[in-house]
Amino acid sequence: MSIIVLPINKGSDGDGRRRPKTDGPTRNDEYWLQRMGEEWAKAQGKPKGNYRLDTLPDGYGGWEKGRGGDTKHVDRYLFGHVKGPARSIPDIMPHFIYLMEHGSAFGCNCKLCVSGSRASGAGAAGEKSSSKGDRQSPHFAPSTATASRAQSYAPLPPPGPKLIGRPRKQPDVETAPPPRRKQVDEEGTPDALRMLLDKLKTAGTEGTIDEPIFESLSPDWRTGHT
Incomplete structure (x- = not known):
């Protein structure tokens, strides 16, 4: 049966400088070209057949090494x-x-983008790369968990401006009226008439007051009564 070659799009985030950090593994793209071609054909709903990618995305490369010198068991990495x-x-x-x-x-x-490789830095599966190591690529959006943590530890907003002015009356709370100042004239003499008016106000509409008016502290009253 003939092999159907699937051309890939040119978009890639691969870094060709990344490769095994030991000299044991050998380069072999064919396994990945074939297996990824078969899986991509299934994902696109293509009929059964032998599929193969025309090439790996730019910057990607397959590497393999026999496990412990055993040719039957091969560890492969992309x-x-x-x-x-x-x-x-x-x-x-x-x-x-x-x-x-x-x-x-x-x-x-x-x-792979969110959690990283399970094989990162392990023996033949490790890789040579730039000093950036395995930091998050600027091409990747942050994971949901990362965004949630960032939001959880975000600083609280600064408090709003302090309101200046008369405080609002709290509902269902009775406040006592301010005490009335003492009724005196400009010379500091108590005003008997005003004090009687205060008594009438306190007595209410049904109350009466019948008492003589004495202004013994007033100089005018003393002049007419001494």
Whole structure:
């Protein structure tokens, strides 16, 4: 049966400088070209057949090494992702499909982008890269968990301006009227008439007051009564 070659889109976030940090693994893209081509064909609903990618996304490369010198058991890794190598087809396919559909990795929330590689820094699975290590790529949107933590620890807004003025009366709370000042004239002499008016006001509309008026402290009253 003939092999159907699937051309990929040119969008990529791969970094070709990322590769195994030891000299044991050898370069081999063919496994990834075939297996990723088969899975991509399934994702697109294509009929059964032998599929293969025409090339890996720019900056990505497959590497493999026999496990303990055993040629039957081979450890394979796909290098190029900023968070570390993919060690299986399920690890890389969500990210690859996102690249094919969007043309870039911006906003990708696949497991590889969010959590990083399980094989990062382990023996042959480790990688040589720039001093940036496995820091988050600027092409990736932050994960939901990261955004939630950032929001949880966001500083509280500063308090609003302090209101100056008369405080509002609280509902269902009775406040006593301010005490009335003592009724005196300009010379400090008590005003008997005003004090009687205060008594009438206190007695209410039904009350009466019948008492003589004495202003013994007033100089005018003393003049007429001494």
